[in-house]
Amino acid sequence: MEIKKTAMAGTLESSDVQIMLSQGSDGITFDLVSDVAKQFDDAIKATITAVLALYGVDNAEVKVVDKGALDMVIKARAMTAVQRALDLADEPNWEVM
Amino acid sequence: MKNKVARDIPDNILKQMTRKPFNGVTYGHPIAQRVAPKVRATTGRDKVLSSIDEVVAKTVADGMTISFHHHFREGDYVFNQVMRSIIDQGYHNLTLAPSSLTNVMNDIVVEAIKKGVVTNITSSGMRGSLGDAVSHGLLENPVVFRSHGNRARAIEQGEIKIDVAFLGVPNSDNAGNANGMDGDAAFGSLGYALIDAQYADTLVLVTDNIKAYPNTPASIKQTQVDYIVKVDAVGDPEKIGSGATRFTKDPKELKIAKTVNDVIINSVYFKEGFSFQTGSGGAALAVTRFLRQAMINNQIKASFALGGITKPTIDLLNEGLVARVMDVQDFDKGAAESMKDNRQQQEIDASWYADPANKGAMVDQLDVAILSALEIDTQFNVNVMSGSDGIIRGAIGGHQDAATAKLTIISAPLVRGRIATIVPNVTTVITPGDSIDVVVTEIGIAINPKRQDLIEQLSHVPGLPIYTIEALQQKAEKIVGQAKPLVFTDRVVAVAEYRDGTVIDVIKAVKD
Numbered sequence: 001m002e003i004k005k006t007a008m009a010g011t012l013e014s015s016d017v018q019i020m021l022s023q024g025s026d027g028i029t030f031d032l033v034s035d036v037a038k039q040f041d042d043a044i045k046a047t048i049t050a051v052l053a054l055y056g057v058d059n060a061e062v063k064v065v066d067k068g069a070l071d072m073v074i075k076a077r078a079m080t081a082v083q084r085a086l087d088l089a090d091e092p093n094w095e096v097m
Numbered sequence: 098m099k100n101k102v103a104r105d106i107p108d109n110i111l112k113q114m115t116r117k118p119f120n121g122v123t124y125g126h127p128i129a130q131r132v133a134p135k136v137r138a139t140t141g142r143d144k145v146l147s148s149i150d151e152v153v154a155k156t157v158a159d160g161m162t163i164s165f166h167h168h169f170r171e172g173d174y175v176f177n178q179v180m181r182s183i184i185d186q187g188y189h190n191l192t193l194a195p196s197s198l199t200n201v202m203n204d205i206v207v208e209a210i211k212k213g214v215v216t217n218i219t220s221s222g223m224r225g226s227l228g229d230a231v232s233h234g235l236l237e238n239p240v241v242f243r244s245h246g247n248r249a250r251a252i253e254q255g256e257i258k259i260d261v262a263f264l265g266v267p268n269s270d271n272a273g274n275a276n277g278m279d280g281d282a283a284f285g286s287l288g289y290a291l292i293d294a295q296y297a298d299t300l301v302l303v304t305d306n307i308k309a310y311p312n313t314p315a316s317i318k319q320t321q322v323d324y325i326v327k328v329d330a331v332g333d334p335e336k337i338g339s340g341a342t343r344f345t346k347d348p349k350e351l352k353i354a355k356t357v358n359d360v361i362i363n364s365v366y367f368k369e370g371f372s373f374q375t376g377s378g379g380a381a382l383a384v385t386r387f388l389r390q391a392m393i394n395n396q397i398k399a400s401f402a403l404g405g406i407t408k409p410t411i412d413l414l415n416e417g418l419v420a421r422v423m424d425v426q427d428f429d430k431g432a433a434e435s436m437k438d439n440r441q442q443q444e445i446d447a448s449w450y451a452d453p454a455n456k457g458a459m460v461d462q463l464d465v466a467i468l469s470a471l472e473i474d475t476q477f478n479v480n481v482m483s484g485s486d487g488i489i490r491g492a493i494g495g496h497q498d499a500a501t502a503k504l505t506i507i508s509a510p511l512v513r514g515r516i517a518t519i520v521p522n523v524t525t526v527i528t529p530g531d532s533i534d535v536v537v538t539e540i541g542i543a544i545n546p547k548r549q550d551l552i553e554q555l556s557h558v559p560g561l562p563i564y565t566i567e568a569l570q571q572k573a574e575k576i577v578g579q580a581k582p583l584v585f586t587d588r589v590v591a592v593a594e595y596r597d598g599t600v601i602d603v604i605k606a607v608k609d
């Protein structure tokens with residue numbers, strides 16, 4: 001699946017994460033800023049990549065501003081962002097949730 | 098060489114700094130020769146100088162050790178004025194030996210390091226831009242971190258030889274009789290500065306308030322003072338202490354505080370005449386409130402409260418629930434202001450408070466200490482110095498000293514955001530697990546297995562779940578996930594001493 005439009009989910013509150021997805025052409029690329037990047041950058045990228053894979057997204061630019069969100073929060077924000085980016089927000093893809 | 102808490106202390110550091118590795122919490126009864134300061138005799142009629150520039154020019158020389166206190170905390174105007182003059186007059190190769198470094202001091206210390214003015218630092222701690230700069234290798238020589246008790250010991254034994262102490266005071270007369278209790282910038286106890294006053298070769302007081310001679314009560318005496326400089330202001334009263342104390346409403350902090358209280362009142366130490374030390378911060382203040390109610394309910398009174406003092410502790414004193422407050426530092430206005438009217442609020446110096454190398458310190462009499470932590474590991478070792486990114490952002494304070502109490506409780510949340518507080522191995526060991534007895538989190542407690550007596554005392558308390566420390570660590574990891582280990586270079590940027598002067602850990606430069 002291709003990203004249809006740039007979409008965002010999440011806030012900049014502590015323990016939240018803001019994820020912005022835009023069209024890409026070179027696989028999944030990350031621009032990651034996180035308070036806990038030294039310990040969790042790989043984990044954050046892996047979680048988001050896994051969510052994108054569930055929706056069949058192979059190409060995307062992912063901008064992440066993480067404020068120490070737990071994994072489940074990252075997953076939820078990634079799902080919301082990708083549904084918005086794929087124009088599925090009105091009819092969510094329940095199977096992947 | 099691996100020390101007693103299994104930290105690898107590089108041999109070249111031990112050799113270069115002539116230190117021994119940490120080898121246990123017992124101090125024993127060694128006999129030490131104390132040093133004495135040089136004294137320049139004077140009648141005391143010519144002490145008042147007109148400017149900081151003049152006094153710096155008269156007293157400072159390249160290579161000297163200079164000291165300050167941090168009782169003005171984030172409201173300090175003295176440190177910046179003196180350091181500005183020292184930098185501008187072009188001195189080099191100084192050792193900076195303050196009781197601690199607060200954020201308002203950061204920028205000028207970084208500048209002084211960059212210009213070669215300061216080449217060595219010893220402090221209780223550092224944070225912010227200075228901690229960041231040191232963790233990135235700005236200072237060639239390792240910083241030496243010492244607890245408040247250890248700093249007193251090191252000064253008494255000549256390991257820190259203070260050439261000039263610049264001590265800001267909210268009042269003084271023209272001969273140098275001064276205290277911390279009166280004036281616009283009053284901060285209460287002068288506890289940490291009293292050691293500098295006693296042992297510095299040259300003592301400079303900086304004040305904004307010259308009182309009629311003789312000024313009493315005199316915590317610092319005219320017999321100790323060489324020069325006095327009058328400035329416009331020594332500190333910002335709004336930033337010296339936190340203002341009105343508010344109790345936390347954070348349910349997690351309240352849960353922790355209530356659990357700390359449960360641990361205390363169900364231990365054998367909660368009895369008539371017990372003593373305690375709490376820190377500052379939301380949970381500690383809430384503990385004081387719970388403890389107050391428990392003391393009233395059980396008709397138990399404390400003999401003394403110790404350490405850094407806050408208004409809620411003074412309230413206990415005024416209510417008659419605490420007989421004496423032994424006060425080395427005041428964290429808020431209420432505590433600072435009450436000192437001058439309250440004979441039961443005794444000012445104590447850092448040696449009396451916490452020095453292991455004297456004829457008995459207050460911490461040696463202490464029953465219960467409630468302390469905080471950035472990290473605790475499954476050996477009960479505590480880190481209060483380096484952050485989750487490996488960067489220096491803390492201070493030892495009295496942590497190692499107060500942890501020698503009969504019941505030492507660490508209160509900390511299981512996780513902070515995505516950072517686990519209970520970890521397999523702390524980044525930096527500051528206080529050894531051997532002196533930690535109970536760890537309290539919002540989900541329950543862990544008791545150091547070497548305290549079987551406490552396990553017995555606390556095993557049947559309703560609503561007090563006991564876990565092993567390993568179980569707490571695993572619960573934390575389950576919430577946040579497994580963290581990648583931090584990466585450091587081989588370069589040692591700081592050495593953390595235990596309170597006896599041995600090396601408990603080293604801090605290495607971070608790799609970015």
